[in-house]
Amino acid sequence: MRGAVIHAPGDVRLEELDDPRILHPTDAVIRTVATCVCGSDLWPYRGLEPIGDPHPMGHEYVGVVEEVGSEVTAVEPGQFVVGSFATSDNTCANCRAGWQSSCLRREFMSSCQAEYVRIPNAHGTLVATDGHPDGEFVPSLLAVSDVMGTGWYAALAAEVEPGSTAVVVGDGAVGLCGVIAAKELGAERIIAMSRHASRQELAVEFGATEVISERGEEGIARVKELTNGIGADSVLECVGTAEAMRQALHSARPGGNVGFVGVPHEVTLDGEELFFSHVGLRGGPAPVRRYLPDLIERVLSGRINPGKVFDLTLPLEKVAEGYQAMDERRAIKALLKP
Amino acid sequence: MRGAVIHAPGDVRLEELDDPRILHPTDAVIRTVATCVCGSDLWPYRGLEPIGDPHPMGHEYVGVVEEVGSEVTAVEPGQFVVGSFATSDNTCANCRAGWQSSCLRREFMSSCQAEYVRIPNAHGTLVATDGHPDGEFVPSLLAVSDVMGTGWYAALAAEVEPGSTAVVVGDGAVGLCGVIAAKELGAERIIAMSRHASRQELAVEFGATEVISERGEEGIARVKELTNGIGADSVLECVGTAEAMRQALHSARPGGNVGFVGVPHEVTLDGEELFFSHVGLRGGPAPVRRYLPDLIERVLSGRINPGKVFDLTLPLEKVAEGYQAMDERRAIKALLKP
Numbered sequence: 073m074r075g076a077v078i079h080a081p082g083d084v085r086l087e088e089l090d091d092p093r094i095l096h097p098t099d100a101v102i103r104t105v106a107t108c109v110c111g112s113d114l115w116p117y118r119g120l121e122p123i124g125d126p127h128p129m130g131h132e133y134v135g136v137v138e139e140v141g142s143e144v145t146a147v148e149p150g151q152f153v154v155g156s157f158a159t160s161d162n163t164c165a166n167c168r169a170g171w172q173s174s175c176l177r178r179e180f181m182s183s184c185q186a187e188y189v190r191i192p193n194a195h196g197t198l199v200a201t202d203g204h205p206d207g208e209f210v211p212s213l214l215a216v217s218d219v220m221g222t223g224w225y226a227a228l229a230a231e232v233e234p235g236s237t238a239v240v241v242g243d244g245a246v247g248l249c250g251v252i253a254a255k256e257l258g259a260e261r262i263i264a265m266s267r268h269a270s271r272q273e274l275a276v277e278f279g280a281t282e283v284i285s286e287r288g289e290e291g292i293a294r295v296k297e298l299t300n301g302i303g304a305d306s307v308l309e310c311v312g313t314a315e316a317m318r319q320a321l322h323s324a325r326p327g328g329n330v331g332f333v334g335v336p337h338e339v340t341l342d343g344e345e346l347f348f349s350h351v352g353l354r355g356g357p358a359p360v361r362r363y364l365p366d367l368i369e370r371v372l373s374g375r376i377n378p379g380k381v382f383d384l385t386l387p388l389e390k391v392a393e394g395y396q397a398m399d400e401r402r403a404i405k406a407l408l409k410p
Numbered sequence: 411m412r413g414a415v416i417h418a419p420g421d422v423r424l425e426e427l428d429d430p431r432i433l434h435p436t437d438a439v440i441r442t443v444a445t446c447v448c449g450s451d452l453w454p455y456r457g458l459e460p461i462g463d464p465h466p467m468g469h470e471y472v473g474v475v476e477e478v479g480s481e482v483t484a485v486e487p488g489q490f491v492v493g494s495f496a497t498s499d500n501t502c503a504n505c506r507a508g509w510q511s512s513c514l515r516r517e518f519m520s521s522c523q524a525e526y527v528r529i530p531n532a533h534g535t536l537v538a539t540d541g542h543p544d545g546e547f548v549p550s551l552l553a554v555s556d557v558m559g560t561g562w563y564a565a566l567a568a569e570v571e572p573g574s575t576a577v578v579v580g581d582g583a584v585g586l587c588g589v590i591a592a593k594e595l596g597a598e599r600i601i602a603m604s605r606h607a608s609r610q611e612l613a614v615e616f617g618a619t620e621v622i623s624e625r626g627e628e629g630i631a632r633v634k635e636l637t638n639g640i641g642a643d644s645v646l647e648c649v650g651t652a653e654a655m656r657q658a659l660h661s662a663r664p665g666g667n668v669g670f671v672g673v674p675h676e677v678t679l680d681g682e683e684l685f686f687s688h689v690g691l692r693g694g695p696a697p698v699r700r701y702l703p704d705l706i707e708r709v710l711s712g713r714i715n716p717g718k719v720f721d722l723t724l725p726l727e728k729v730a731e732g733y734q735a736m737d738e739r740r741a742i743k744a745l746l747k748p
Contacts, residue, residue, distance in 0.1 A: 301503075
């Protein structure tokens, strides 16, 4: 089969790879219906994370089950399934507490930009839809497997409540999905921070009530200006840089909450500053599995359409072009069709 | 009047000071019935915080109102009152949201180890009891003004819930009050970390179900051992050192919560580590004013007795002895009677 392999910064290639097969009785193999390039894939692509030996890429997927291991009974061959970038047995203490992305048997997916994918812990990871969804829903179901699930978690971690004011830091696919989540959870005001016209438009379409193009100290001042000098109830940090975290923490009101879902790169927090801010902070890889049934239902009922974050659709063989377009911010997110 | 003044590390003296008087229409002056030495007073006493010019000390108090400014109508001369170490107008946006210790007009109390004290923002800070309480309740009401209110906040910030498991890091007065709070909020298991026999005993009397004397890596391992390898639902960090924070973060389960109330001294947090821990974190000076009516009621109904943390009672003139005894850990907390 064919799959994407990263060799060096800026160098992603589609190559002939071994077909994945069942290695453990808890595995499944799926035929990929759609996969995509994630903002986090850009860290190694940009040389900001070590690559080491050439290796496959991709952790987002929807597909059709080809084969299951002997212990997998939750899904069966032929079903259309949505999973999470973090696999989970859905039975350990962390899973039972709702933190499937800290499952004791967690394996992060890492080879999904390919025609076929082995899914470890398939029983507790994959959720099948009723029948095969219409093609129009595929992008949104794919979004649910990562960016929409992550935006949802960001909003919950930031404790968005009905009537509250939320700020979203980051206008990538996760930030945009965070706008959807904040709206679904009842935020009255959603302030999106973005300086890109097309992303601003999508943010507004998704429910943002205000858009701020300022950054840094000016961005913080602007948020304060819009919130009676106090700050927002909830802030979704969807980038992962020190600057974005600073923006987020200073945009929250005393007693407010920051949910941070951008994987932190060289972010350190000053304990005393956090203390006196009174801001609550929770982050991490989103426990997408917890939200899958609900989010799939919201997609299939037409209530949300996070698939709109895919503004570039390419055949899998053009995966390199997808990386390049996202790196140059010509595309928000590239969907790949095997 | 007489009041305590710190001159240098290890050098606290009772001196003749000017009587406080009403400076603003929102002030009150109280005659101190009881005050005390706080663990945080030991930072400058130990030379771990700059002292600068000699200055008064103390931020915990209960007393009788002597005089009120023209805008103070919530309390009147002759009433017995309990306040908070952080004054608040109780009307600003932060106060209305329940974060009185981030009041826009906040002033931290700093001269309470004295016979009389001026209370800024008296209207929104002081809560009067029904009549004058019996003397037996005075230590617990004094505790409510700071350590008990702070322990309460730590437990709420750590999201202690009925049936949950809580760990308390720190066996000072705040940590011990944190045990009381965790019990009142319904924790099923309360693991106190202490290696001092008398504090261990008090922790158990207050509701600790287990006591751990190990620290550092061993302490973390012991908590994990007691919690099925996962960690605790809630951790109350009641010290403020980097070591205590590390202990707290590593004792919480994925998705658990750390409430940190020890003023952080040289504590930095690694964003990536916090991210992958899935632990929620909230700290700060406790919004004691929010809890005062409830905690006063719990004290006067005999439900809680946090005054037991005072294991040394001295006349105010022996304030220096109170600092010394706490510094040498001969006393948990020294109550001072003017």
